[in-house]
Amino acid sequence: MPPTDPEADDSAAATDAAAATDAAAATDSGTDADVDANAGAGEDRFDVPVRGVDVDPETRCAHYRSDVDVVAFRFACCDAYFPCFRCHAETTAHDAVPWPRDRFDEPAVLCGACGETLAPTAYLAADDACPACGAAFNPGCRAHHDRYFEA
Ligand SMILES: [Zn+2]
Ligand SMILES: [Zn+2]
Ligand SMILES: [Zn+2]
Numbered sequence: 348m349p350p351t352d353p354e355a356d357d358s359a360a361a362t363d364a365a366a367a368t369d370a371a372a373a374t375d376s377g378t379d380a381d382v383d384a385n386a387g388a389g390e391d392r393f394d395v396p397v398r399g400v401d402v403d404p405e406t407r408c409a410h411y412r413s414d415v416d417v418v419a420f421r422f423a424c425c426d427a428y429f430p431c432f433r434c435h436a437e438t439t440a441h442d443a444v445p446w447p448r449d450r451f452d453e454p455a456v457l458c459g460a461c462g463e464t465l466a467p468t469a470y471l472a473a474d475d476a477c478p479a480c481g482a483a484f485n486p487g488c489r490a491h492h493d494r495y496f497e498a
Pocket of ligand 2: 399408409410434435
């Protein structure tokens, strides 16, 4: 009787190939901040409506452009501020209605330097300078303030 050969035990080692995980590279989409250049008009700088001819960011206009011409006046007919009466005449088709005397405690003067609005009583008492920022106002405006304020 031949001895039985021991059977060779073949153990197959299974090798699992580790699945390589490719990290997907996230692509950053750079957002360029577009600077919207407001075309010239200074009107947008203020909280109140300002109209006129060639109004600059400090409410100078085509008619009054000196350093101290930084005041705009509110007209009751339009309920908007204009740098001067000529601006009103050239941009509207009606006679200007000055700010009524019984509303002199309401804001009706705009400082173009700082954007503060003043009641006519405060403006007329302010000695030709802005009470809020100190900007000098054109004393000449006072000479014809009956165009802006009801006499
Ligand atoms: Zn008007
Ligand atoms: Zn003007
Ligand atoms: Zn001011």
